[in-house]
Amino acid sequence: MTPRSLFAAALFAAAAALFAVSATRLLPPAEWLSALLAPPPSDVSAMIAHYTLFPRVAVALAAGAALALSGLILQIALDNPLAEPSTTGVSAGAVLALALFGPAGLGGASQSLVALAGGLTAVGFTLALASRGGMKPATIVIAGLVLSFAASAATTLIALFNHEWMRSLFLWSSGSLRQNDWSATSNLVALLAVSWLAAAGLVRAFTLAALRDAGAAALGGDPKTIRLTGLALAAGLAALTTAEVGAIAFVGLAAPHLARAVGARTVGARLLWTPIYGAGLLWLTDEMVKLIPLDLPTGAATGLLGAPLLMALAARMRRPSLTLAPLSAPPRRRRPQWGALLVAALAALAVALVVERTADGWTLATLDQAFDYRVPRSLAAFGAGMAVAVAGALLQRMTGNAMASPDMIGVSAGAALGFLALLYVAPMAGAGAQLVAGGLGAGVAAVWALKGVGRGAPPEQPLLLGVGVASAFTGVVSFLLASGDPRMALAVTWLSGSTYQADASRALVIIVVAAGGLAAALALARPLQLLPLGSVARSSGLRVGQAQALTLALSSVLTAAATLVIGPLSFVGLIAPHAARSAGCRSPASLLAGSALIGGALLAAADWIGRVALFPYEVPAGVIAMLLGGAAALVALSR
Known part of the structure; x- marks a missing residue:
């Protein structure tokens, strides 16, 4: 044979x-054939x-x-x-x-x-x-x-x-x-x-x-x-x-x-x-x-x-068979539109903090009302959006793959798996332990998905490996949901990408992590300029392995922090870098900064829309972000 x-x-x-x-x-095996062909109605x-x-x-x-x-x-x-x-x-x-x-x-x-x-x-x-x-x-x-x-x-x-x-x-x-x-x-x-x-x-x-x-x-x-x-x-x-x-x-x-x-x-x-x-x-x-x-x-x-x-x-793949192009690219080189990006980010935050919808209609919140619960939620959403967007920009620059993002290569799923594992092993663990567990899960997923990048692997290999990680995560979640475990009731809201549980301490942590991550990423601007060039990067004296390890570690920590605060997010880390390129942010430093502003504005706006669109019901920010990001990507493709 x-x-x-x-x-x-x-x-x-x-x-x-x-x-x-x-x-x-x-049934006994002797009765299988009769049951298949002509089962007795009384049996x-x-x-x-x-x-x-x-x-x-x-x-x-x-x-x-x-x-x-x-x-x-x-x-x-x-x-x-x-x-x-x-x-x-x-x-x-x-x-x-x-x-x-x-x-x-x-x-x-x-x-x-x-x-x-x-x-x-x-x-x-x-x-x-x-x-x-x-x-x-x-x-x-x-x-x-x-x-x-x-x-x-x-x-x-x-x-x-x-x-x-x-x-x-x-x-x-x-x-x-x-x-x-x-x-x-x-x-x-x-x-x-x-x-x-x-x-x-x-x-x-x-x-x-x-x-x-x-x-x-x-x-x-x-x-x-x-x-x-x-x-x-x-x-x-x-x-x-x-x-x-x-x-x-x-x-x-x-x-x-x-x-x-x-x-x-x-x-x-x-x-x-x-x-x-x-x-x-x-x-x-x-x-x-x-x-x-x-x-x-x-x-x-x-x-x-x-x-x-x-x-x-997927790990055995060696032959390149797909050349991936960015979803959107400017028709010509131009300067980054920093003014428009800053105005959009500040406007998104201002609207999220001040404009509200009540039983009496639309109104403006007072300062006390804004600080009551809107500031923690809005800042948490903005910080999480920044973190995921910077992680996406890092991965895309490191791999030269326009489809690389925390959700597409399984990093978000790895972080979520780490959190779920900790939830079942130590339900009372603090935020520090959760960040470590999520960071480890994200790091393992990132290393696994990108392990062939430096050895000439085809560009679709990270995506295929990421699909595998995401499939495993979906299977685990389905298994836990079917089990009826009461702990999953707490996780369902988090899995949908919600800011419901964001308080002042979590908002402060994610803002600090996102800002620190952006600063660290900007320090890697020169390596990020050279990493997509392959052998040219080595001949320029760059320690490629070290630069890749630092980039992976930073993107994993940023993804884990965002996942800890809001839950697994899709599209933000993929769309924000493409939108930044469309706004003229082509160099690594400008791409990172532009992605951070766009990602923060997108998720802050998504959180606000989720609060007011179907009032008095609330929709998780992650769901709205997927809809907004999907619509933006579809518009870009249609053009």
């Missing part, structure tokens, strides 16, 4: 063994096996194969190992559509149609944005990621005001494979069969696409047509699968890498083996989930269990 066959056999054997353990608890166990146990296995196999095939087609069409169904925004769009219409009482086929429409709408929006940039692979990936973040923030906002429906939304959006009949199985099997045959008919086109645009065009292929055909097939397959089983991440990303790692090199071999590995991976994961005495969604477990494999595969 070939390594590919052996690995597939091992996957299915392990899954089958675990299935036997759970099935035996319900409750046989009926449960027929309508719940066996359909769940079939759905896991079909959904795993479909998601894996979708991920492979996306990776071929975009020539990008980061591509998977969530890259195009399919999953996030489907979940958002369900969050919008689900509370109205939709169910069954209507719910599936709504999820499908949301997924396809997100795909269309992503492609429309990418078309403005010539349908370049990097543009499509960036547009999909930005759209996914924005849709996730909108879903979180909706869920905050539908508490009675939040658990069912969480279970569905996390990919629950629970079944009550065979309808989902029949739909998925038919969908997989048609899509697999269509992909087989496109082997030659996909082979040309693997040669990249120049090679495909030289051999008579039309790269744009091939890319659009592949994207349409993959997006439709992913959208319909998501409509049936919810959002399941990782499988579409990991299965193609797994197939290549065990020897499937040609396009035809990868199209054959990737769906098989995807089916085995999801079935095995689901069987492992059923052994846990918790109502844990299978989609959440795929991130927790599959992240180590994903990160191990």
